[in-house]
Amino acid sequence: MQIIDKLSILADAAKYDASCASSGAPKRSSEGKSGLGSTDGMGICHSYTPDGRCVSLLKILLTNFCLYDCQYCVNRRSSDVPRARFTPEEVVTLTLDFYRRNCVSGLFLSSGIIRSADYTMEQLVRVAKLLRKEHEFRGYIHLKTIPDADPALIAEAGRYADRLSVNIELPTDASLQTLAPEKNIGSIKQAMQTIYTGEQTVLNEPRAPKFAPAGQSTQLIVGADDTDDSTILHGAQALYGNFRLRRVYYSAFSPIPDSPKSVPLAAPPLMREHRLYQADFLLRRYGYSADELLKGPGNLALDIDPKLAWALQNREVFPLDLNRAEASLIARIPGIGLRTTERLVELRRQRRIRYEDVARMRCVLAKAKPFIITSDYHPQQAEVTSHLLYQQLRDRPAPQQMGLWG
Amino acid sequence: MINLDCDDLFDTWRQQARWLLSHEIDPSLVSWAAEGVGDLFASDHPVPEGQGPFQARIPRALLDTLENAARYRGDQRWSLLYEVLWRVSHGDRTAMMAGDKLGSELQRRIKQVSREAHHLHAFVRFIERPKALPGPQYVAWHEPAHDILHSASEHFIGRMGRHRWLIATPRDGVYYDGEQLIHERRCPPEWQQLAQNVDDPHGDLWLTYYSHIFNPARLNPKVMQGHLPVRFWKNLPEGELIPQLITQARMGKQQDGQASGISTRAGKRIALKGVERSG
Ligand code: SF4
Numbered sequence: 001m002q003i004i005d006k007l008s009i010l011a012d013a014a015k016y017d018a019s020c021a022s023s024g025a026p027k028r029s030s031e032g033k034s035g036l037g038s039t040d041g042m043g044i045c046h047s048y049t050p051d052g053r054c055v056s057l058l059k060i061l062l063t064n065f066c067l068y069d070c071q072y073c074v075n076r077r078s079s080d081v082p083r084a085r086f087t088p089e090e091v092v093t094l095t096l097d098f099y100r101r102n103c104v105s106g107l108f109l110s111s112g113i114i115r116s117a118d119y120t121m122e123q124l125v126r127v128a129k130l131l132r133k134e135h136e137f138r139g140y141i142h143l144k145t146i147p148d149a150d151p152a153l154i155a156e157a158g159r160y161a162d163r164l165s166v167n168i169e170l171p172t173d174a175s176l177q178t179l180a181p182e183k184n185i186g187s188i189k190q191a192m193q194t195i196y197t198g199e200q201t202v203l204n205e206p207r208a209p210k211f212a213p214a215g216q217s218t219q220l221i222v223g224a225d226d227t228d229d230s231t232i233l234h235g236a237q238a239l240y241g242n243f244r245l246r247r248v249y250y251s252a253f254s255p256i257p258d259s260p261k262s263v264p265l266a267a268p269p270l271m272r273e274h275r276l277y278q279a280d281f282l283l284r285r286y287g288y289s290a291d292e293l294l295k296g297p298g299n300l301a302l303d304i305d306p307k308l309a310w311a312l313q314n315r316e317v318f319p320l321d322l323n324r325a326e327a328s329l330i331a332r333i334p335g336i337g338l339r340t341t342e343r344l345v346e347l348r349r350q351r352r353i354r355y356e357d358v359a360r361m362r363c364v365l366a367k368a369k370p371f372i373i374t375s376d377y378h379p380q381q382a383e384v385t386s387h388l389l390y391q392q393l394r395d396r397p398a399p400q401q402m403g404l405w406g
Numbered sequence: 407m408i409n410l411d412c413d414d415l416f417d418t419w420r421q422q423a424r425w426l427l428s429h430e431i432d433p434s435l436v437s438w439a440a441e442g443v444g445d446l447f448a449s450d451h452p453v454p455e456g457q458g459p460f461q462a463r464i465p466r467a468l469l470d471t472l473e474n475a476a477r478y479r480g481d482q483r484w485s486l487l488y489e490v491l492w493r494v495s496h497g498d499r500t501a502m503m504a505g506d507k508l509g510s511e512l513q514r515r516i517k518q519v520s521r522e523a524h525h526l527h528a529f530v531r532f533i534e535r536p537k538a539l540p541g542p543q544y545v546a547w548h549e550p551a552h553d554i555l556h557s558a559s560e561h562f563i564g565r566m567g568r569h570r571w572l573i574a575t576p577r578d579g580v581y582y583d584g585e586q587l588i589h590e591r592r593c594p595p596e597w598q599q600l601a602q603n604v605d606d607p608h609g610d611l612w613l614t615y616y617s618h619i620f621n622p623a624r625l626n627p628k629v630m631q632g633h634l635p636v637r638f639w640k641n642l643p644e645g646e647l648i649p650q651l652i653t654q655a656r657m658g659k660q661q662d663g664q665a666s667g668i669s670t671r672a673g674k675r676i677a678l679k680g681v682e683r684s685g
Contacts, residue, residue: 004614011618012668030567032585038564045633046528047644049620050652052629059619065676074664080673081664094611100544100566102530103612139565254623255662257669270624340504347505357505 001084007094009084013064013075014110017167017219018251022056022105022140024214025162035136036099037106039162043140044105057108057142058098062086062123066112070180072169072224072263074256075112081257085114088127095131099139106140106162107131113146121149121157128160140214147187151194155211158198162214163246166191168239171232175225179262192216196243215246222276223269224253230294233279237290240283250276275300282306285338286331303394308334311371312386318371319382322353334393335367367393411439412484414553416476419484420469423491429458433492438484462495471502471516477553478515486511522550523558529638530562530573533604542572542581547601547641555580556589563587574601609643616644621663622655 023043030037045054063085064075074081086094095107109127113120124143131137143161145154157164166188170176173185195216202208218239220232236248252273255265279300282288286307293306301309311318311334320329322344331341340363347353355377359365370381370389381389408431412419419438426436472487490512493501503509532544544566548555559573559580572581579593590597630648639645654666 004611007611008614008618008665008667009671011615012665015619015621015663029564031564033567036565036567036569038561040564044524044528047616047642048630048634049616050627050630050648050655051621051624052626052633053621053624054633055616055619058615060615067676067678077676077678080675082668082671083674083676097608098612098615100532100534100569101612102532102546102562102565103615252624254621257662257664258673259662267623270626343504347500347503350500350503353505360507360510361504 003086003090003094006084006086006090007060009082010061010064010086011059013081013112014059014061014108016074016251016254016256017059017108017110017144018053018249019142019165019217019219019247020054020056020059020108021142021163021217021247024246025140026210026213028138030136030138033136035138036096037137037139039105039138039140046103046105056104057106057140058095058104059108060086060091060094060110062088062091062109062111062120062127063114064112065114067115068113068180068182070169070183071260072179072221072253072256076260078260079256079258088123088130091127092130092135095139096135096137099137104139106142108142108144110144111146117146117148118150118153121146121153125153125157125160128157132160142214145191145195147183147191149191154191154194155198158195158212159209161212163217164195164212165217165219166195167219168235169219169221170225171220171227171235172225175227179225192218192239192243192245199244216243217245217247217249219249219251221253222250222273223266224263228297229272229276229279229299230290230297232276233283233290233294236280237283248280250280271302272299275302275306279306282310287328303396304390305334307332308367308393312390315386319373319379320371321373322358323348323373323375333368333371335364336372337363408436409439410436410484414483416473419476419487423488425457426488427462427491427495428460429454430460433485433489436485436488438488462491464491464495468494468502471512474519475512475515477519477522477557479552480515486515519552519554522552523554525638526550526554526558526573527561529634529642531641531643532571533606533609535600535604542570542600544569544571545601545604546571546573547598548573548575549637549641550575551637553578560587572597572600574598606643612643613647617647617651618665618668620651620655620665622651622665623663625652625655627652 021043023041025039025041027041028039043056045056047055049055065083065085066075066077069076069078091109098104109124111120111124128141128143131141141161142163142165143157145157145164145166147166168188170179176183176185195212198211199215202211239245239248250273252269253264259265279293282293283290292310294300300306320333322330327341327345330336330344331338340361343361344353347357352375355374358372358374370379372379410422412422472491476487489508490501500506501508502512504513526548530546530548532546534544535542555573555575555578562571563582568584570582570584573579574593574597577593579590579597581588639648
């Protein structure tokens with residue numbers, strides 16, 4: 001089979017993984033050196049596909065042959081898809097070719113499980129090692145970690161890769177047992193622990209060889225089973241806490257060809273995925289807790305964003321005086337982001353903040369208005385009930401349609 | 407009115423601005439000509455000679471900010487900067503801040519400039535020239551909307567190592583010869599030709615990848631266009647694929663994510679018999 005045919009099959013098989021980030025790597029440069037590649041911590045999106053997703057890395061599988069039978073996965077052994085397998089050298093050639101063209105900032109390599117977990121992991125590590133050692137490649141490498149692989153192999157992977165990831169895929173044990181019978185949460189968490197330990201070991205040793213400096217991430221599939229958002233967000237919070245994960249990716253279950261009866265045939269719940277990302281961002285960057293966003297069981301609202309939802313449920317906090325309120329509270333005002341918060345604080349050191357100042361900043365004024373006070377403005381809506389505000393501020397038209405056609 | 411021309415060079419503008427400031431010439435009395443058209447000192451205002459008495463202390467950070475904003479191509483490119491300089495040097499720091507009318511515009515320009523630098527890092531596409539040829543090994547054609555080429559292309563020195571590369575634009579151009587970066591304010595026509603007439607015999611690999619990593623079940627052209635503005639499509643090899651991928655996805659391929667080229671191939675289920683399994 002020609003390399004281009006393999007590429008078409010093995011890229012098609014890799015598209016269900018949401019992550020394509022190339023951020024978080026340490027500063028590396030090839031200036032004046034042989035070899036190729038640099039990283040500077042910031043990711044670069046070299047292109048966007050018409051699904052709105054960023055293309056930052058060459059994201060492919062080494063092979064889509066797989067011994068497992070995960071029901072949500074297009075590569076499961078019972079799936080009737082064309083199969084292919086790259087040699088490690090072919091992956092290296094493609095990575096370097098795309099990199100020189102400036103089409104990607106590196107490689108994200110994953111694989112179906114062939115022969116054994118160890119064998120598969122060895123193959124992945126080999127590609128990374130070839131790139132780093134033989135070709136002095138200093139671009140970004142993200143390796144998928146095979147949960148049951150020998151910890152020594154995972155440790156080796158961490159020396160070549162910027163990022164490692166172990167996908168949880170299904171948010172609960174029970175779902176994993178029904179939909180991915182060969183996997184188990186125990187070995188997935190074990191692998192995360194191995195990576196976490198590797199990171200911690202080099203943390204305070206400046207001269208130790210680097211270990212996965214861009215940290216680890218995972219992916220959860222949303223909508224393949226009936227797990228609710230509350231369970232998902234509390235799970236994500238635990239992962240951020242326990243293993244210091246950099247990112248949890250949420251991937252709306254995307255119907256696959258030749259779909260088994262155990263998973264839905266419906267279109268992917270893109271708006272739900274979007275709300276989970278927003279909520280996740282609030283967890284990571286704004287200091288919200290999962291309990292604040294969803295106390296009991298249930299799902300995030302589709303027609304309002306989670307920050308607005310929180311504000312509507314906590315009206316006693318608002319309206320906030322932008323000239324006085326603490327920065328961490330200002331950041332909780334709907335429509336006002338972290339950057340705008342910083343700018344407001346900077347500006348009020350110089351003079352009193354007026355309404356038109358806020359209007360000129362990059363914020364969603366319609367959302368912020370009922371929740372702010374400035375030196376010349378007090379919201380009439382402060383007295384309006386949350387229900388009415390919700391009616392005024394919710395998204396229209398129907399969110400499902402926005403997700404697909406927006 | 408004092409009319410000045412700085413030939414769109416920040417250093418020239420800086421000298422002029424320092425001189426204006428030393429005479430405390432109010433921003434409303436000064437304008438800078440758009441590129442090439444102003445005649446120098448065609449002024450109906452008496453123009454003082456030499457440096458004036460007012461000594462403004464200009465923080466380094468402000469100069470960096472102004473230099474950054476100066477890369478923005480647009481109306482009032484230089485007079486806006488003078489107004490900011492004027493207000494800050496007279497004690498009003500809000501002139502640099504979002505929220506203030508002038509400061510918001512300054513920050514907007516800086517944001518546009520940094521976005522455009524990012525677009526260069528992202529959307530430049532190098533094509534390899536035949537190995538035996540002298541000169542650049544990799545060439546690219548790019549059309550930035552602001553004057554970011556020189557400063558932003560340093561990024562490629564770290565990325566490309568000792569390789570020799572060239573980026574040509576309709577205005578300026580850069581060439582890295584393996585050791586140093588050469589910037590030409592008027593891109594030599596030979597460079598432009600090198601960049602625009604180059605064969606790419608292996609370009610189909612990237613196009614194949616691009617078509618197959620796209621998930622038609624998640625079609626969302628609006629989000630895509632927000633990140634990848636249409637003006638870049640014509641210089642991206644994948645640009646011409648975009649409309650057809652969108653159309654195909656709309657024609658009922660939203661049920662699942664597989665690309666059409668894959669579904670027509672013979673599939674293969676995998677039997678477990680005889681293979682060793684672990685995990
Ligand atoms: S292990 Fe499961 S999820 Fe991974 S490729 Fe195989 S079938 Fe798909």
